[in-house]
Structure formats: C-alpha cells, structure tokens
Amino acid sequence: MATKDWAAKTSDVPEGARRQWRADRALRPPMRSPGRPEPSRAVQRQFWYLIATGITSAEAALKVGVSVPVGTRWFRHAGGMPPISLAVPTGRYLSFEEREEIALLRAKQIGVREIARRIGRDPATISRELRRNAATRSGKQEYRALVAQWKAQQTAKRPKTARLATNDKLREYVQERLAGNVRRPDGSIVVGPQPPAWKGLNKPHRQDRRWATAWSPEQIAHRLKVDFPDDESMRISHEAIYQSLFIRGRGALKRELVTCLRTGRALRQPRARTQNRPQGHVSADVVFSQRPAEAADRAVPGHWEGDLIIGTGRSAIGTIVERKSRSTLLVHLPRLQGYGEIPPIKNGPALGGYGAVAMNDALVASMTKLPEQLRKTLTWDRGKELSGHAQFALETGTKVFFEPLGSRSRCNRW
Numbered sequence: 001m002a003t004k005d006w007a008a009k010t011s012d013v014p015e016g017a018r019r020q021w022r023a024d025r026a027l028r029p030p031m032r033s034p035g036r037p038e039p040s041r042a043v044q045r046q047f048w049y050l051i052a053t054g055i056t057s058a059e060a061a062l063k064v065g066v067s068v069p070v071g072t073r074w075f076r077h078a079g080g081m082p083p084i085s086l087a088v089p090t091g092r093y094l095s096f097e098e099r100e101e102i103a104l105l106r107a108k109q110i111g112v113r114e115i116a117r118r119i120g121r122d123p124a125t126i127s128r129e130l131r132r133n134a135a136t137r138s139g140k141q142e143y144r145a146l147v148a149q150w151k152a153q154q155t156a157k158r159p160k161t162a163r164l165a166t167n168d169k170l171r172e173y174v175q176e177r178l179a180g181n182v183r184r185p186d187g188s189i190v191v192g193p194q195p196p197a198w199k200g201l202n203k204p205h206r207q208d209r210r211w212a213t214a215w216s217p218e219q220i221a222h223r224l225k226v227d228f229p230d231d232e233s234m235r236i237s238h239e240a241i242y243q244s245l246f247i248r249g250r251g252a253l254k255r256e257l258v259t260c261l262r263t264g265r266a267l268r269q270p271r272a273r274t275q276n277r278p279q280g281h282v283s284a285d286v287v288f289s290q291r292p293a294e295a296a297d298r299a300v301p302g303h304w305e306g307d308l309i310i311g312t313g314r315s316a317i318g319t320i321v322e323r324k325s326r327s328t329l330l331v332h333l334p335r336l337q338g339y340g341e342i343p344p345i346k347n348g349p350a351l352g353g354y355g356a357v358a359m360n361d362a363l364v365a366s367m368t369k370l371p372e373q374l375r376k377t378l379t380w381d382r383g384k385e386l387s388g389h390a391q392f393a394l395e396t397g398t399k400v401f402f403e404p405l406g407s408r409s410r411c412n413r414w
Contacts, residue, residue, distance in 0.1 A: 003414060047071065079245060102130075104328045133151040162244060164252045167234075173227075174220055220236075287401065301324040303324070307381060331359075335353040364395050364396055
C-alpha cells in the first residue's frame with residue numbers, strides 16, 4: 001500500500017530518477033536539513049535587540065516566542081555578541097511575512113501572476129521563490145513559509161573567512177600578546193604595556209591574574225600600525241579580535257585566551273545589563289521620588305540619611321544623620337569571625353562586616369534604641385549593603401528610600 005501511495009505522489013518523476021531530482025530542477029545543490037528549521041533572522045534580530053537593553057537571555061527568548069534553552073544557546077554560542085547584523089534588511093528581499101502570504105495563496109491554488117499582483121512583487125520573483133525554496137523531502141514540491149525562510153537564510157550566508165584564520169603571522173602576533181608571552185629573537189621577554197598602578201581596591205587578587213601583564217585587544221590593534229607601518233595585511237580591529245574569542249566557529253584564536261582579557265569573562269556582558277544589576281534591590285516603591293515631602297524641608301524630626309564609609313584595610317563604619325537636628329549615629333561594623341583566615345568564597349558570606357546581613361543587624365541595633373516617632377524614614381545610596389532593606393523596615397518600622405542614580409550621598413555634603 002505504501003508503494004502505491006508513493007508512486008501516486010511521484011507520478012511526474014521520470015522513470016529511474018533519483019530522489020534529488022526535484023532539487024536539481026530547483027537549480028540549487030542538495031541541502032541537508034538540520035531538523036526543524038531555526039527561527040527567522042527577524043526573530044533572532046529582535047532577540048539581540050532585547051539583549052542590548054539589558055534583560056537576560058531567558059526573558060528575551062520568551063518575548064520573541066522561542067524557548068528558554070534556545071535563547072540561552074544563542075547567547076552562549078555567540079559569546080554574548082550579536083552574530084548577525086542588526087540592520088533591518090531592505091525591501092529587495094522577500095520577508096517572512098511575504099513568504100507566509102505566498103504560502104497561503106499557493107494553498108488556495110492561486111496562480112503565480114495573481115500572487116505577484118497581490119503582494120506587489122514581480123511574477124519572476126514569485127516563480128523563482130516557488131522553485132528554489134519549496135520543500136522537497138516529501139517527494140513533491142510543497143511551499144511552506146518556515147522552510148522557505150530557512151532555505152533563503154542558508155543560501156544567503158557568505159563563507160567569509162576571518163582574517164586571523166588565513167594570516168598565520170597575524171594570528172601568532174595577536175595570540176602572543178594576548179597571553180603576554182612576547183619574546184625577542186634572542187629569547188628575552190618583551191614587557192607589554194604597563195597596567196595602571198594597583199591600589200588594592202575592590203579586587204584584592206587582581207595582581208595574581210594572568211592578564212595583569214597581558215595586552216588588551218585594543219592595544220594590539222594600535223600596536224600593529226607601529227610594528228608594521230608598510231604591511232597592510234597586518235591590520236585587524238580590536239572588535240574582530242573579540243569576535244574571534246567569543247563567537248563559536250568565528251575565529252581562529254585559542255578559546256582559552258579569554259582568560260587573558262581584562263575582564264576574564266568567557267561571554268561578553270551587555271553594558272545595559274551591567275548597569276541594571278547593582279540596582280536590582282531598588283524597586284519602584286522605594287525610589288527617592290516616593291519619599292514623603294516632609295522629609296525634604298527638614299521641618300519634622302525622624303527622617304534620616306545614611307552612608308557607608310570604607311577605610312584602610314577594608315575597615316568600615318556606617319553613619320546615619322538626622323536631617324532636622326543633624327544628630328549623627330555611628331554604626332559599628334566589626335569584622336566577622338574567620339576574616340583573614342578563611343579564603344574568600346564566591347557568593348559566600350561577607351566576612352568584612354558590611355555585607356547585607358551584617359549591615360541589617362547593625363542598623364537594627366542602632367535604630368531600635370530610638371523612640372518610634374524618631375525613626376520614620378531612612379534614605380540610603382544604592383549600595384548593595386542595604387539590599388535587605390525590606391527586613392530592616394519590617395523590624396524597625398522605618399521606611400527605606402534610595403537616592404537617584406548618579407547622585408552623591410547627601411550625608412557627605414553636610
């Protein structure tokens with residue numbers, strides 16, 4: 001029965017012709033299907049637009065209508081960098097919406113010229129689209145918009161080889177300087193650009209990282225013009241170096257060289273995302289504009305403003321100042337047990353004494369000693385040390401508000 005059905009479906013195929021016969025008629029080489037065709041370029045372009053706004057890959061995937069694993073795979077395989085141009089294509093090429101319209105009209109047995117008239121295209125464009133991008137795996141030509149879009153995207157790819165993959169001398173030059181292993185002909189090491197003086201702030205173990213003596217991609221790109229002023233083949237932009245490191249299948253550089261970058265990241269971090277992260281604990285109900293008006297004119301006591309002061313050796317102390325009377329309370333922040341003895345653990349407890357939990361406990365101990373009418377509001381900057389403000393407000397009855405972005409602490413101006 002199956003043999004008879006197959007013969008009925010392929011009755012117009014010449015005797016002895018192979019299955020690829022219809023693809024040969026479409027004037028294209030055989031295309032191996034990867035399974036379900038991937039979403040259109042328009043969907044992927046919208047995904048990367050959303051990534052640029054600072055949201056996560058999971059949120060961007062749900063907004064464009066693909067699964068979370070697909071969005072995560074797109075982001076990781078591209079190293080956090082858009083692998084396609086974000087420029088909207090011109091009207092010269094058929095869009096996915098036009099292909100959907102062609103598929104619907106074709107299913108209604110409407111002719112090529114009528115389809116061309118309805119969508120405003122040349123009949124030759126429609127005829128060529130139906131011949132080249134129709135699905136042929138079922139044994140006959142069936143035009144489906146999703147398959148046609150995938151085939152158009154596959155044939156539109158340009159096998160442009162990265163310059164680092166074809167120029168061995170340039171690739172070796174870039175790799176040596178990224179790793180900080182530049183040597184003279186006699187074997188002596190060439191010291192790379194001197195990094196800025198390290199002051200021991202924020203990242204105490206930075207001097208131990210490999211990239212402390214390595215060159216950045218931008219330094220390498222500028223140095224090429226000095227070392228090879230007359231050789232135009234020894235030119236590459238710093239962005240091309242980043243793409244070769246981050247985008248899978250794009251570059252010829254060793255993947256492990258990402259550890260030599262100044263950030264030490266294996267994925268590029270969108271700038272908008274890094275700007276949003278430190279203020280994740282600031283919700284709409286605790287922004288500065290929601291603070292009561294009586295706290296601004298200093299007419300009523302009980303409104304406080306606080307700040308964290310970090311001194312030498314990572315010592316710290318908290319200050320809270322009452323706006324009307326200028327009364328100041330110092331919040332003791334002792335280091336926790338194990339500081340200096342237990343090695344730092346990522347996402348572990350902050351033993352310095354000014355983590356969110358330690359700061360909450362110290363502020364609660366100081367504020368609960370005051371009468372209830374003198375602890376109405378507390379204004380703080382957007383530091384992460386007060387990320388547990390909800391628990392603090394619950395225990396003390398003091399409403400917490402956060403200063404606007406980019407403002408200096410008002411306590412320091414008094």
